[in-house]
Amino acid sequence: MSKLQVIIDCDPGVDDAAAILLALASPEIELLGLSVVAGNVPLDDTLANACKIIGISGRRDVAVYAGASGPLVRDQVYGKYARIGTFADDLMPPGDIAPARENAVQFLVRSTHAAAVSGDPITICAIGPMTDLALALTLHPDTARGINRIICMAGAFRALGHRTPWAEFNVYADPHAADVVLRSGIPIVMMPLDVTFQALFTSEHIAAFRRGGRAGEALCKLFTAFDRSDIGRFGRPGGPIHDAMTVAWLLRPELFSGQPAHVGVETRGETMGHTYADFTGKLGRKANVTVITGVDEAGFIELLTERIARHAGSCARDGHKREAEIR
Template identity: 25%
Template sequence: MSHPPKKQKFLIDVDCGTDDAQAIMMALAAPSVKVLAITCVGGNTPLDNVCKNVLRVLKICNRPEIPVYRGMDTPILGEHVHASDFHGKDGLGDVPDASAPGIENIQKEHAVDMMIKIATKHAGQLSLIATGPLTNLAMAVRMDPTFPKKLKDLYIMGGNMESRGNTTACGEFNFVADPEAAYMVLNDFTCPTYIATWEHSCRSKLSWEWYDQWVNMGTEKAEFIKKIYAHSMQYSRSEKEVKEMVSGAGFVSCDAYAMAAAIDKSTVTSSLETALTVELNGKFTRGMMVLDLIDELKKPNKAFVMNGCDMEKFKVLMENSVK
């Protein structure tokens, strides 16, 4: 008798804005994945909103049993950057739901403690997917230096590979929001690490025709996505945004690229294997990810920087997430 294949075990760390919501929905729709927990970090929106937004996503996906933990609400140095102009003040497009679950549904334990506990319990089997600032991960490795060794692998949406920014001239939001945390994670995490950068996301954008069909599929989940994305779409479809984007117009769901790679590695068609670090001191470049392509840093741990996406496979994962 053949046994069903073992499910991939996921721990998802988010600063739940619109694209984090999309990434969570993608993971929950994947039959090969078991989401063990979701941890929250301040970022796109303040931490209370992040927690409430995750609960709202779990409700729409009918998965209220997945535990949600509250993590770090400020970056390591406490210098806040929010993205409320893009994601809405509440992080989900400012379209509140009166029947959404309340903050009392958040677990009592701290997210960082639980990350260590879950990784210890499932040592060698756990994929960690981080789609927000990396503050919780940095705190976890400081509290338990063996934490990265317990992970099967790590997937990050963040950073950049060509010094192209979306928050500062050279900085991507998640890394700029906590450069020290990003530096610590890229330095101290020795597990296989895969990074979906800002440029990778922009190069793998979907057409607006595809987006319009996707959000109009008529399901409850598609309606939810359409509603929460309406605010940011006014910005994304404007001429200013098209000028800022890499390679023209289209829909970019940044966090979904990291999640797709975690679900199915074959969605990544090429990658650069290189040591990485983060600039902490530059006047214009603080928070910028640095690719050490000439091995100047002599770092033993290298990461895989995604540099190509199988768009047909990616579209299927996106479509399944709203069915």
């Protein structure tokens, strides 16, 4: 069975770390690279965090590409935890991974063009502002031919927002980029806050990440350092790990339920970044997104926990390989 070719377009970020490590631990996925954009934190910090994540995983074959340092049009905004900047060394140790020289947009264009020629389109996991992807689609419209689907952590409907009362952060940070992607005609699967809020990781679940060697230990420290629980909003202990759901859907789509809808985004005014979904056809417009509406919470938590634990073996194998090279 051939592996699923995936590019993760991200803005690390704690949630991004979980999604990336999940993909790296999954043999079903061939991770072609990370396209990194400013979002949760400025670009220099998202790049540094991405390099640390790749470094601690031992996967030196996965390159990190620097993308846009800001949104297409709007003033720049950062995530709730922007103050964290680059992950502190005591949370995630430094390594020697450096970003590739090629720009992330060039990487996306090159990879999708090659995929179109080979007849094996790429899946894009978009778990940050979609600036790089929008630039690739705008500058080189034939980029779309090499993309099988886009699975994105984006939007909020019944759940409302988390960065503002009306918007989910990834869309809020660059609504114009989200608009370009939504209008691209590429099949899109969207994980809105409505579904990511349904799976909450408690302190016990987070502690279980420690089984995953150095990578799992670092992930546990990250989630312990930045408490995501909100009993007032969620009604019970625990917090979501939003971005990892995109990779989980690729691995176990049977854990999720969804429905088609026409999804749009407000690109101006006070409610800029607000997403709307027409599930009943009131607008008379063709559905452009499969909106994920439900998740098997226990199944998702089990999948993420089990795959993170695999990093213990990966780190051991990487260590033995380096010892052999030294000998």
